[in-house]
Amino acid sequence: MKLKTFAAFVGPSLFLMCLFIAAPLVNVIWQSFHITQPIMETVAVETVTPGFLTSTVTVEKVTRPVLDEKGQVKTETRFVGLQSYRNVMASEKVAALLEGGAWGEILKIDFYKALRFTLTFTLITWPLVIAFGLAVALAVNAAVKAIRGPVIFVSLLPFIITPVIGALSIRWLFVGDGIMTAFLEWWLERDIAMFAQGWTIEVLMLFYRIWHVVPFVFVVFYAGLQTVNMDTLESAIIDGASRWERLRYVVVPHLMPLIVFISLIHLMDSYRVFDEIVGFTSQGHVISLQWLTYDFLTPDDSGNRAISRAAASSMLTMIGIVILLIAPMRRTWAQHKGGQL
Amino acid sequence: MSTPKALRPSPALRLASNGFLAFWCLLAAFPLCWIAVMSFKVPVDAFASNPFSVLFGPETRAAGKGLSICDLLLGLGALWAAFRLATQRLPSAVVWYSPPRYRWLGWIIGVLVFGLAVVVVFYGILPALSRVINPWLGPLGKPLIGLTLEHYRAVWVENAFYRNFLNSLLVTTGVVTISLTVGTLAGYGLARSGSTLAFWLLVVALIFRALPHSVLVTGYLPVFIKSAEILRPIFGDAAPTLYGKPWAVIFVLVSINQPFTLWMLRSFFQNIPRELDEAARVDGCTHFQAFRRVIMPVMWPGVITAGLFSFLVGYNDYLTTSLLLDAQNMTMVPAITSYFNAETTMTDQVEAVAAAVSITAPLFLLVMVFQRQIVGGLTAGAVKG
Incomplete structure (x- = not known):
């Protein structure tokens, strides 16, 4: 295919990606080093109050925004360097806390709270999702043919559902004296309030995410299991390998490229954790990095959006995902070079 | 192709595997089915701590909104008929009526007509029918399971x-x-x-x-x-x-x-x-x-x-x-x-x-x-x- 034809085919898609992915990215980088503020001026305002014999004159200094000829507030954009980053990371506060030796206090600052949750969330769900997905795939593979279709249908439901709604549906089982809370109270014989402290909400979020992702992992592994080499399996049996050894030395190595692929996708997606925060309304206790940016972007009480801070926090989020993805990306790259993909 | 004998799992393993599968299916479907049940009940029932109150909705029933045995039979019958129609009559009707080149258009129209018919039957004809039949059926016409569509009405019409x-x-x-x-x-x-x-x-x-x-x-x-x-x-x-x-x-x-x-x-x-x-x-x-x-x-x-x-x-x-x-x-x-x-x-x-x-x-x-x-x-x- 000639370059010109190739360009004609790929052009529209490339144009969209440049305009709506690459350009905003550049804009975010620029925004994170600049700040836009209304220009303020301080004026002395003389107030004269009529009184008996003499009037009372008070002079007050008032700070107010400068208006242009249309009556709009004038704004100026200036370069502030790393100021926004320092604001988001609360660097002075952290330095003070480090000197004081109060390490635990750092995790109460928004950014570190979000970072801690996002990372633990990603790293805890990752092995669980793979193990559980593999277990379901093996179970379906061993089941009779007739029930596989219905099982796949039911399994797809948690995956296809709107994430916010999925989180809500689990929250409604536990909220107040919902049936699951009532069941847990009866079972453990103690009072339980799932939404009163951070860690129980986190457990629910982990549960939700695993519930949501397992169908995808299961379907991919199930497809992979269909291509396991039967001869290898049989020779493993002849060599006296137990069921567990066959799984460990034949099936899992066969599925390895898929495991890397799923890890890559899962790390990308779970690092973006956001819908759970909305669904469980957990912002009082637990927040994630994406939610932090979202919060900066939502207008506050006076209608202002903290764009520069949002830009700084999204840049930090991006640096995080790059660090997280280096290892699986290199693995995929090696596979590509080795011709496995 | 039948599985070689050596590859077949032992009965205990098969039991464990199928049990696990059943557990997963329950886990996958339960939250969604449960909120579907909740949405048809009055608030006291929907957030009750006893699962049976959520399922049968005593408060909803007490408010006079519910399904009698006769309604249930009617509803199940209509549901079955709708299912049969959708899986058997609808495809052949679409193939029959639409010219081969515009079959996709035929499918869109067929599905829309079918959906509209289902809404009319379930929300219009069946409730009217049950209002007529229930009073003179005696005990069979008494509400058995609480069910109300008021929340759907509130969401779709009022809000x-x-x-x-x-x-x-x-x-x-x-x-x-x-x-x-x-x-x-x-x-x-x-x-x-x-x-x-x-x-x-x-x-x-x-x-x-x-x-x-x-x-x-x-x-x-x-x-x-x-x-x-x-x-x-x-x-x-x-x-x-x-x-x-x-x-x-x-x-x-x-x-x-x-x-x-x-x-x-x-x-x-x-x-x-x-x-x-x-x-x-x-x-x-x-x-x-x-x-x-x-x-x-x-x-x-x-x-x-x-x-x-x-x-x-x-x-x-x-x-x-x-x-x-x-x-x-x-x-x-x-x-x-x-x-x-x-x-x-x-x-x-x-x-x-x-x-x-x-x-x-x-x-x-x-x-x-x-x-x-x-x-x-x-x-x-x-x-x-």
Whole structure:
């Protein structure tokens, strides 16, 4: 295919990606080093109050925004360097806390709270999702043919559902004296309030995410299991390998490229954790990095959006995902070079 | 092919495996089924701690809203008839009435007519019928299971949820159409060009896929709010403010989803034999003619799959739509969070449940109809690379 034809085919898609992915990215980088503020001026305002014999004159200094000829507030954009980053990371506060030796206090600052949750969330769900997905795939593979279709249908439901709604549906089982809370109270014989402290909400979020992702992992592994080499399996049996050894030395190595692929996708997606925060309304206790940016972007009480801070926090989020993805990306790259993909 | 005897699991293992499977199915379906049950009950029943009160709804029954045995029989009968019609009569009717070239149009009309008929029967005819029959059936006509549609009425009629539904419809239709048009062309180009450039484009697309959406929205938001000012030199006074415009959001969602669509469609096109378009080229077609006449007729399974995933992106998105749309253009998913402000009552909660079930219902149908394509799409990127 000639370059010109190739360009004609790929052009529209490339144009969209440049305009709506690459350009905003550049804009975010620029925004994170600049700040836009209304220009303020301080004026002395003389107030004269009529009184008996003499009037009372008070002079007050008032700070107010400068208006242009249309009556709009004038704004100026200036370069502030790393100021926004320092604001988001609360660097002075952290330095003070480090000197004081109060390490635990750092995790109460928004950014570190979000970072801690996002990372633990990603790293805890990752092995669980793979193990559980593999277990379901093996179970379906061993089941009779007739029930596989219905099982796949039911399994797809948690995956296809709107994430916010999925989180809500689990929250409604536990909220107040919902049936699951009532069941847990009866079972453990103690009072339980799932939404009163951070860690129980986190457990629910982990549960939700695993519930949501397992169908995808299961379907991919199930497809992979269909291509396991039967001869290898049989020779493993002849060599006296137990069921567990066959799984460990034949099936899992066969599925390895898929495991890397799923890890890559899962790390990308779970690092973006956001819908759970909305669904469980957990912002009082637990927040994630994406939610932090979202919060900066939502207008506050006076209608202002903290764009520069949002830009700084999204840049930090991006640096995080790059660090997280280096290892699986290199693995995929090696596979590509080795011709496995 | 039967499994070799040595590979067959022992009875204990088979029991454990099937038990685990049953547990997983219960886990997968339970939350969704449960909220569907909750949405038909009055608030006291819906959030009761005893599961049987949620299932049978004593308070709902006490309020005189419920189904008698006769209603249940009627309803089940109608449901069965509807199912039979949908699976057996509908396909043959569509094939019979629509000319072969416009079969897809026939399907759309057939499904719409069928859906309308179902709504009319279940919400219009059956309730009227049961009102007539129940009084003179005696004990058989007494309500047995509490059931009320009041929350659905409140959500759809009083809170005008249909407006959000129409917005969702607009956004998802836009996302699916544009994303497929742009994506198939690019996917085909990428699959057929073996150049290094194509390879690097795919790598860049993969990196773009990793970007958290909040990063991109941070890039759009200030520009979209001020876009009238920025675009004035080009468009004059007709320069639009992009903030709050559904079509701006459509383009944003299409672009965010473009990397994924590219990868998926590329792997589908790679499965279409190269010989097919080479033969067309030998016969004197240009690349575009080959694509139009030879590839387009055979690419639909892949395109349907990619369309399904684009649909999910447009339909399920919360972050982008809630930040870039204003209140009057809000889609369904962000609109549901308006039920959770400070002064939420129990009734609001159940209305939110009803709204959530309404949002889930189309997705449920989607899995039912397109299960095979969804499974194919999930494995496409992974197994074939």
